[in-house]
Each structure stands twice: as structure tokens, then as C-alpha cells.
Amino acid sequence: MYPALFHPQVYETDVLPRTIWSEGVALPVPNRLGTSIRTEVAVIGGGYAGLSAALHLARDYGIEAVVLDAAPIGWGASARNGGFVTLPAAKASAEEIIARYGEADAYGFFRSQADAIELVRRLLSEERIEAEPQGDATYDVAHAPSAVAGLQRTAEIYRHRFGLDAAFLGRWAFDQIGHGGTEQHGALRLRGGFGLNPLKFLLGLEAAARRHGAVVHADSPVLSWAKDRGRHILETPDGQVSARSVIVATNSYTPDDLQPALANRTIPALSNIVVTRPLTEDELAAEGWRTVCPVANTRSLLFYYRLLPDRRFLFGARGGTSGSPREDKAMRAWLERRLGEVFPSWKGIETTHFWNGLVCLTARRTPAIGRLPSDPTVLYGFGWHGNGVNTAPWAGQVLAHAVAMRSGGMLDLPAPYRGLPMNLFAPSVRKLALKAAYLWYGLTERS
């Protein structure tokens, strides 16, 4: 059912990821759809985007929504990410986005990304979700002296052209509040971002959606989709949903045969995480570690890391093209080695957890939110480029609003979100695109 781009274990929905977030957490018992139902809106995908769409439809507009997820709630990317609430959901740089879409749309895009961060904070407080928010900023660290000028330029653009609370801190200044290590040459500070427990956020969204009247069926993959007398008919193994509109919120797990208009437009990529045992105060001091804010660096295949509330260290990176058990083993060893190279006194420190999952890229390197031109009653949101903790719930809110407006017209969104990204013809071409990107990043980084 899922796209077969990676090793089958990447798609095993009956094996829940062994993340640090799932320790001691009871996931909701899947409530498999076992009958035929009619609803106003069917939402395919029960991650942040789908659950937020259902929550906003039910709570803000009183519109009936049924969420269908192929897996248990707590399986997808929303249950296994790093918990960084930051921006932007694009691999294209700020300068590229300005050059491609113009100043006004670039401004609109980055402001919407900041709004998306605020939406997460608001949801935590309005829906009383205890997701352990941490910190009041996120940092992008220059991993090499050659990366400083670009980061300074980005800080300038963020601050003066997009009105974001961003500043560049030199190496010494960041040393005083952030961390030391071998790959620290100054950092861009973006105030407003923070870290959270992603699984608690997801389960909180699910509970809130249900509390406000949405219906959630996990373990209910949509296997086929037809249209009959103006209604969408979605078939699951034991049931059927008939709906006036459909929101597709499947992101990196979008099956190629789900909706022909969306086939071959997502480029899923693996992201991997190791978590260490809790570090002592002395160990933290040895690397000058002082912050609870999430940090990423400027490598093309960036490292992202943060200190968790119980002083475990989370260290992640994108990479890998199969997700097989063998590749996972090598990836874990590589992450452990690189952790020790970036923070030398933590070399050989025990890691207790390793897991990975899929993030979603697009050929144009920006996300996509909209209605299908061929059928405006089908709405979609995907391509968060590993930055979906803020963007996916925000997309859910935008899509709920679009359904409620019923105009069937275009969503009034900044250009980087608009329209479908290029169709890459076949799964093999998407895989090739990913391999070529990895090769290119590896070469440019070495040079």
C-alpha cells in the first residue's frame, strides 16, 4: 500500500518505532473502521496535518470529519521526529525563494512559517496538551568557517526583510549560551522556536480532535478511491467512507496508487536519530553545553541535536537510501561516530535508542498545499522538508478553512506553497533524484 521506495521494514505498520518518546506511553487502541459511513470530510492520514485538519473542522466550523490512518496513531513521522518547532519547511534557501517567487511571496511564506510556530504554542495551551515545551529559540550553527558568511546573510534577510526575530551570534557569543565542540563557528538565533515531545503533541492533537467531535479510525488503510454521484468513496479493508470532500495528509508515506494526480510528486528521504543515556553535569560542561534550545547545523545533510529534559542527548541526520536492517546498523554506528567527532569528549558514550523514518521532499524544494485542479473537492498538503512539526498542523488548519469556505477556488497562499510540484514519472526516478542530491551534497561539502 505504501510506496515501495525503501526496504519493507520502513513500512511495517505493526512494528511501532522504538523511540525515546514511546517509553512508557500507552498508544490509543486502534479503532478499525468496520462499517460503511457517510461524512462531510474524509481525511487520509492521522499525523499532525490530518489530525489538525479534523480538529479545526470540528472545533472551528462544526464540520464532520473522519480521519483514516493505515497504521496505529503513533506510528508515522509525527510520532518519531526530533521535536524541533522551527522554520522553514523548505530546502530552497531564503535567497533562492526571494529570487524565484519575489519579495512579497517570500515574505508571506516566511511569515506563515512563523505563524505556524505560534499555532503549535496556541494548540498546546488551548487544548491543554502537555508536550514538554523547551526553550525560546532555535539555533542554526555554522559547522565550518566557510559557512559563517551565508548564515550572517540569512540572519540579515530574516530580520530586515521578513521581520523575524533573528540574529547572528559569533563563535564566542554562542559559546556563552549554546555549546562548544569542533563544529561551532557562530550561530543564527531565531527566537520563537522551541523543542517539544512530538508523540505527546500528536496524542494530544488526536484527543482534542475527538473531544471536539471528529472521528478517528486507525489501522484503516485507504485501499481504493472512487467517485460516485459527486461523493468520494474510500474503501478500507473492513469498511467504506463516503464523503463530500477529501483531505490527503499522507506526506512522505503517500502511496503512489492512492490518487493519480499526486503520484510521483513526493520524494521521501530517511532521517535517523540516536539518543544517549542521560549525561552528567560534568559531561555537559566538558563540551560547554548550556542550552535547552534545539540546534541544527549548516551541513547540507544537516546534523540536528538537542538536550532532552532528562539530560539525554538527541543527535540526528538525514541519510541512507534503503532503510534495511543492515543499513540501519551502519547508520547508527555512523551517527555515534559523528557525535563523538562533533563533541569529542562524548566519544564512545552509550546510545540507548536508534530509530528512523521518512521526511518528505519535493523537486522544487518547497512544500505544497492546495486543491487538485482536476477536482477541487480534493485537498492536499505535503513536502515539509523535515520541518513539519509546525507546518503540518498549520497546513491542517489552512485546509480546514478552505473546506469551510466551500468556494472551490484557489487557496490564498504565498507562491512557494502553490500548485503541485513536478511529477517525477516513476518511483525509480524519485529514488535516483534522492541519490543524486546526496552525491551532490557530499561533493560540495568535501570541496
Ligand SMILES: Cc1cc2nc3c(=O)[nH]c(=O)nc-3n(C[C@H](O)[C@H](O)[C@H](O)COP(=O)(O)OP(=O)(O)OC[C@H]3O[C@@H](n4cnc5c(N)ncnc54)[C@H](O)[C@@H]3O)c2cc1C
Ligand atoms: C526521524 C525524523 C525526525 C524529524 N524531525 C523533525 C523535527 O525535529 N522537526 C520538524 O519540524 N519535523 C521533523 N520531522 C518531519 C516531521 O515529523 C513530519 O514533517 C511531520 O510529522 C509530517 O506530518 P504529516 O501529518 O504530514 O505526516 P505523517 O505524520 O507522516 O502522517 C501521515 C500518515 O498517513 C498515513 N497513510 C499513508 N497512506 C495511507 C493510506 N492509504 N490510508 C490511510 N493512511 C495512510 C500514514 O500511516 C501516516 O501515519 C522529522 C521526521 C523524521 C522521520
